[in-house]
Amino acid sequence: MRLLIAEDDKLHRAFLEKVALNTLSDLSFLKIAEDGEEAIKEFDAAEYESVVLDLQMPRLTGVEVAKNIWAKKPCTKILFWSNYTDEAYIRGITKIVPGASVYGYILKSAPAEQLKLAMQGVFVAEQCVIDREVRRVQQRAGDRLSGLSEPEYEALVDLCLGLTDKAMAARRNVSLRGAQSRLQHLYQKLGLDKGDIPVGQWGPTYNSRTRAICLALSQGILNADALRKEEENLRVWTGRHLK
Amino acid sequence: MRLLIAEDDKLHRAFLEKVALNTLSDLSFLKIAEDGEEAIKEFDAAEYESVVLDLQMPRLTGVEVAKNIWAKKPCTKILFWSNYTDEAYIRGITKIVPGASVYGYILKSAPAEQLKLAMQGVFVAEQCVIDREVRRVQQRAGDRLSGLSEPEYEALVDLCLGLTDKAMAARRNVSLRGAQSRLQHLYQKLGLDKGDIPVGQWGPTYNSRTRAICLALSQGILNADALRKEEENLRVWTGRHLK
DNA sequence: AACGTTTTTGCGGGAACCCGCACTTGTTCA
DNA sequence: TGAACAAGTGCGGGTTCCCGCAAAAACGTT
Known part of the structure; x- marks a missing residue:
């Protein structure tokens, strides 16, 4: 052997x-x-x-x-x-x-x-x-209840890379609303329903967009390594479409 | 010994x-x-x-x-x-x-x-x-040019924890505009000046807020460990102020 | 005491984001 | 075949965020 x-x-x-x-x-x-x-x-x-x-x-x-x-x-x-x-x-x-x-x-x-x-x-x-x-x-x-579906995962990746909604839409070939919809489902899966965010006298404590990243990281759904790799994939894509 | x-x-x-x-x-x-x-x-x-x-x-x-x-x-x-x-x-x-x-x-x-x-x-x-x-x-x-100052670092931490501008302001005892100003300086230090963001036909590629997190992570300014610890600090604070 | 730097603040507008509602598509399963 | 469900689309409004302009405080230095 x-x-x-x-x-x-x-x-x-x-x-x-x-x-x-x-x-x-x-x-x-x-x-x-x-x-x-x-x-x-x-x-x-x-x-x-x-x-x-x-x-x-x-x-x-x-x-x-x-x-x-x-x-x-x-x-x-x-x-x-x-x-x-x-x-x-x-x-x-x-x-x-x-x-x-x-x-x-x-x-x-x-x-x-x-x-x-x-x-x-x-x-x-x-x-x-x-x-x-x-x-x-x-x-x-x-599991389809607790786990992320493929589109949700893609949204998470793009989110963590720092893309805007429009950029996500362009990259994944969906409409703007489509990208936002993916995000919405993602937030939900991560337990960021509107009601779950603690509210102080300063208003809601969390920003869904950034809080989602934090949760994903602390749960190990994504890590710095994976992020580096995805950054590379993104570079490939932008290389082709940015001109 | x-x-x-x-x-x-x-x-x-x-x-x-x-x-x-x-x-x-x-x-x-x-x-x-x-x-x-x-x-x-x-x-x-x-x-x-x-x-x-x-x-x-x-x-x-x-x-x-x-x-x-x-x-x-x-x-x-x-x-x-x-x-x-x-x-x-x-x-x-x-x-x-x-x-x-x-x-x-x-x-x-x-x-x-x-x-x-x-x-x-x-x-x-x-x-x-x-x-x-x-x-x-x-x-x-x-170094004061390349490194982050203390307020900037605090802003980064709060940002990565997923706080809103208002929550940051409340936590750090500054005005709303103060918190946003910290963020602005942070973005600048990380190389996120408006001009530096690549633009496609879909508009600007990056969202400063999330992109900053990505950059900070990939440069090791913050990591998942540190984040967990800061999450703990945050919990202490909210415990006192949320009620 | 006068200076430069850093940090904070207020104001205001334009953009981005969040999300409820309604509708279309495609897939799966009984 | 039809019901159930996931995913995507369009519309619209309320909120948050981003940031330029300008000016006041806080700090250390000379």
């Missing part, structure tokens, strides 16, 4: 290597990359059927690396290994997993034993291994 | 312990806490003159722990040990260091050698050891 590891933290890297070496008996080839770009370069340079990816690396997120890899070789087995359960990452992943591919998602805080099991489960037994906590978030995001 | 270590990541914890043990020859007592609250509890339970703190821990940030510790024993020597150089942390720290106390700030990405030097520098030689990168950010934040 040939394995590629991508992880930016020195200690975590060493740990992963150690565990991989004494867990996977038929390991024939092992490479370790220190960031996303390096990982992709290395993946192209040799043949791998298994990959361990840290999410949250400098320059390229693990999600982006996975997207790139799966685009080239959908059968690659990927184990995500992360500190957080941010919905941003989870949403990103579930959006790019090719039909029947095998992957896993476990947390760095889990005991070493779990990491071993996950490696065996994903790489050897070829089954999906998802951490309970992660599963919970995944669940909630998919 | 008596040393307290606070760090939530298992591997990093072990690493810190190892380095401390074979760097500090006169180490007589060593305790290790796994999060902020535990650290404070432990600090109260025994006598320490030296502490290593991870910033970014669950529940209580390293900054908050430091604040608590220094309030009780300003002569405590603290070494901050973090992944990032977020201005939010740095600003938080420089705001709470008691006059002539000794502290250090180094990055996890630095080689082990640097960590050793920092431990000796701070705990033994009693000198401040600040990483170059961190120093750079600290510098910029203090």
Whole structure:
């Protein structure tokens, strides 16, 4: 078996290597990359059927690396290994997993034993291994009551990037009112109905527009990483339409 | 010498312990806490003159722990040990260091050698050891041209919390126009002068209010951690004034 | 004491935003 | 096929926000 590891933290890297070496008996080839770009370069340079990816690396997120890899070789087995359960990452992943591919998602805080099991489960037994906590978030995001629908999520992204209503409308090809309607639904999902905002003698305490960003961040629906990536997407779009 | 270590990541914890043990020859007592609250509890339970703190821990940030510790024993020597150089942390720290106390700030990405030097520098030689990168950010934040002034920073915080102009005015005890004026200066500092916003056929692309949040986040002037903490401060205030 | 800087304030207009109501479209499911 | 639901559209008004102009306070410096 040939394995590629991508992880930016020195200690975590060493740990992963150690565990991989004494867990996977038929390991024939092992490479370790220190960031996303390096990982992709290395993946192209040799043949791998298994990959361990840290999410949250400098320059390229693990999600982006996975997207790139799966685009080239959908059968690659990927184990995500992360500190957080941010919905941003989870949403990103579930959006790019090719039909029947095998992957896993476990947390760095889990005991070493779990990491071993996950490696065996994903790489050897070829089954999906998802951490309970992660599963919970995944669940909630998919639910149509508590989770955000795709248009709502798009609205959230544009909102966090700082776009105006009109710019959102232009970008997503809907009318002005359409964009505003998406926002309205978003506010509602985040619990910003008119009645829920506390009112002092100074009037309503919150501005829906900015409060929505705050809530999304503190609930991990979006994080600074995801934002950077979306900023990039936006730049691509404006590049084409700004002239 | 008596040393307290606070760090939530298992591997990093072990690493810190190892380095401390074979760097500090006169180490007589060593305790290790796994999060902020535990650290404070432990600090109260025994006598320490030296502490290593991870910033970014669950529940209580390293900054908050430091604040608590220094309030009780300003002569405590603290070494901050973090992944990032977020201005939010740095600003938080420089705001709470008691006059002539000794502290250090180094990055996890630095080689082990640097960590050793920092431990000796701070705990033994009693000198401040600040990483170059961190120093750079600290510098910029203090500069009156590129950095944010205190009122501007307050405005940024309130903005990110999602407050309305009126609520900001009430909270900070200024007139409505005063709050708006702060925002205006903030926008300017962040490079959001009217002319700088790209304009398409859909009109101006950005909404200053939300764009400011985006920029602040991507530049690390504020981060999700700091936001959580500020949310807490806000709750205290509203608790007193909302009734 | 006179100066520059920063911060605050008032006024006012134009733009952007929030949202209720009503209607059309498209999809899903019994 | 028809009902239920999600998503988008147009209209309209009330609010909030953005910001230029101008002038008063607060601060530190020389």
